[in-house]
Amino acid sequence: xxxxxxxxxxxxxxxxxxxxxxxxxxxxxxxxxxxxxxxxxxxxxxxxxxxxxxxxxxxxxxxxxxxxxxxxxxxxxxxxxxxxxxxxxxxxxxxxxxxxxxxxxxxxxxxxxxxxxxxxxxxxxxxxxxxxxxxxxxxxxxxxxxxxxxxxxxxxxxxxxxxxxxxxxxxxxxxxxxxxxxxxxxxxxxxxxxxxxxxxxxxxxxxxxxxxxxxxxxxxxxxxxxxxxxxxxxxxxxxxxxxxxxxxxxxxxxx
Numbered sequence: 001x002x003x004x005x006x007x008x009x010x011x012x013x014x015x016x017x018x019x020x021x022x023x024x025x026x027x028x029x030x031x032x033x034x035x036x037x038x039x040x041x042x043x044x045x046x047x048x049x050x051x052x053x054x055x056x057x058x059x060x061x062x063x064x065x066x067x068x069x070x071x072x073x074x075x076x077x078x079x080x081x082x083x084x085x086x087x088x089x090x091x092x093x094x095x096x097x098x099x100x101x102x103x104x105x106x107x108x109x110x111x112x113x114x115x116x117x118x119x120x121x122x123x124x125x126x127x128x129x130x131x132x133x134x135x136x137x138x139x140x141x142x143x144x145x146x147x148x149x150x151x152x153x154x155x156x157x158x159x160x161x162x163x164x165x166x167x168x169x170x171x172x173x174x175x176x177x178x179x180x181x182x183x184x185x186x187x188x189x190x191x192x193x194x195x196x197x198x199x200x201x202x203x204x205x206x207x208x209x210x211x212x213x214x215x216x217x218x219x220x221x222x223x224x225x226x227x228x229x230x231x232x233x234x235x236x237x238x239x240x241x242x243x244x245x246x247x248x249x250x251x252x253x254x255x
Contacts, residue, residue, distance in 0.1 A: 022039055023039050026038035026039075026041075033217055034214050034216055035216070036216070037216045037217040037220055042220045042221050044217065045217035045220075045221045046225075049218055052206075053206065053221060053222065056203050056205065057203060057226075057229065059201045059202045060191055060192065060195065060203040060204070060226065060229070063119055063195075064122075064126050064188050065187075066123045066126070067122070067126025067130065067190065068126060068127075068130055068184055070131075071126070071127045071130040071131035071183060071187065072131075072183075074131050074135075075130075075132075075134025075138065075179070075183075076134065078092075078131075078135045078139075079134060079135040079136070079137070079139040079142070080139075080164075080169075082138075082139040082143075083141065083168070083172075084142055086143075089139065089143055093139070096132065096135065096136075099132075100132045104125055104128050104190055104193070105125075105197075108121055108125060108193065108194050108198050109197070111124050111125065111198070112197075112198045117199060117200065118198075118199065119199075121194045121198040121199070122190075122195055122198070122199055122202065124194075125193060125194040126187040126188075126191045126194070127190075129186045129187065129190035130183035130184070130186045130190065132183075133179040133183045134180065134183050137175035137178060138172055138175065138176060140172075140175055141171055141172025141174075141175035141176070142171075142172055145163070145167065145168050145171065173244065173245050174241070177237055177240065177241035177244075178241075180237045181234050181237050181238065181241075184230060184233045184234060185230045185234065188229060188230045192204040192207070192226055196208050203222045203225060203226050206218070206219075206222045207222050207223070210222065
């Protein structure tokens with residue numbers, strides 16, 4: 001196997017090795033399914049409750065994507081404002097950093113009071129936890145535009161707006177896609193956390209229900225489903241990134 005092929009298949013090989021070791025430990029030490037279910041038990045639960053899991057997974061997915069969509073719009077707009085002005089960068093960035101340090105799970109009870117139990121808190125939690133990376137990366141891409149390049153463009157007659165829109169934003173695209181790959185995983189975390197305390201549907205609700213019923217295999221199955229959805233969206237953004245910003249990855253185009 002060539003080095004490129006090995007690199008391509010390495011995540012799957014590592015996953016397979018991990019599952020084999022996990023299954024072996026559970027069988028050798030006869031670990032109870034109520035404590036730590038084996039991969040085979042998790043697969044059995046996924047098959048047995050596939051219709052129930054599919055319903056909860058769909059709810060988690062579209063709620064996450066709704067919150068994530070809002071995060072993209074707000075994150076891009078706010079990042080553009082912060083990155084295009086030194087004053088805005090100096091004034092807003094420290095406040096945003098402080099806000100991002102707050103545990104988003106603490107907002108869920110407040111959101112429940114404001115919007116009630118349902119999709120509202122879940123969408124807003126997904127938004128609150130995922131917009132920060134997008135904002136920061138867009139702002140960084142614009143704020144780090146080379147002064148020499150900006151001077152040359154202005155000498156050629158370009159205005160500040162032209163520099164930002166025609167040069168700054170395209171230059172920020174690799175930062176933007178990098179932030180999307182981070183933010184989408186955080187969005188799923190936010191939705192799941194909210195569903196655990198403020199919903200009667202979704203994977204988060206399923207985790208609480210399965211845990212209360214001591215169905216650890218089903219609970220782990222829910223976690224697997226969330227991980228698969230997040231990984232699928234991550235790979236989707238990676239695919240789009242490779243085909244729209246190839247100029248920024250010249251050294252890895254053939255990987």
